[in-house]
Amino acid sequence: MEILLAGVNWLAVGVSTIICFGLGALWYSPKLFGTKWAQGVGIEIGPETKQPMGALIVQFVGTLILAWIIALAHTNGAYSSAVLIVIMGACLLMAGNLFANHDTYSTVVEGAFVVVMALIMVASNYVL
Numbered sequence: 712m713e714i715l716l717a718g719v720n721w722l723a724v725g726v727s728t729i730i731c732f733g734l735g736a737l738w739y740s741p742k743l744f745g746t747k748w749a750q751g752v753g754i755e756i757g758p759e760t761k762q763p764m765g766a767l768i769v770q771f772v773g774t775l776i777l778a779w780i781i782a783l784a785h786t787n788g789a790y791s792s793a794v795l796i797v798i799m800g801a802c803l804l805m806a807g808n809l810f811a812n813h814d815t816y817s818t819v820v821e822g823a824f825v826v827v828m829a830l831i832m833v834a835s836n837y838v839l
Contacts, residue, residue, distance in 0.1 A: 715779075718786035720836055724778045727835035731774050731828040738827075744820045751817030752808070774828065781832035793829070801825040 739745045741756065749756045777800070784793035801822040808818040 715783065719779065719782045720785065720839060721782075723785075723832070723835040723839040724775070724782050726839060727781070727828075727832040728771070728775045728778045730835070731778070731831055732771055734827070734831070735770065735774075735824065738820075738824055748817045748820045751814035751820075752811075753813075777825075777828060778832045778835075781829060782836055785833070785836035790833075793833075797825060797829040 737743055739748060739756070745756055777797075780796055781793055784790050804825060805818045805822040808821060
């Protein structure tokens with residue numbers, strides 16, 4: 712268990728988690744990709760749409776875990792492993808979308824978000 716905690720830059724983990732979670736609100740908003748994404752996954756978004764709390768909690772936990780993995784990779788010089796983990800996560804997410812008959816645009820938007828989050832997390836570990 713010690714290997715999962717030793718040398719982790721917890722400031723980078725916390726800051727990048729909050730930044731990425733906030734970016735998700737913008738990423739899936741009508742200002743960026745939200746309108747067309749929502750059509751592709753068959754949901755409605757708007758000012759009166761209630762956010763699914765369970766999904767938001769799971770998204771936050773997953774974002775935190777990814778930030779932790781990236782911080783571990785940074786500490787241990789294992790970015791190649793982190794790259795494989797990010798690609799795996801994006802591919803499995805996109806496969807699930809395709810199995811659910813979501814359109815290609817929405818699928819790519821979601822997969823790209825995972826990659827963008829990882830890049831922000833890497834930058835946070837270098838800056839902080």
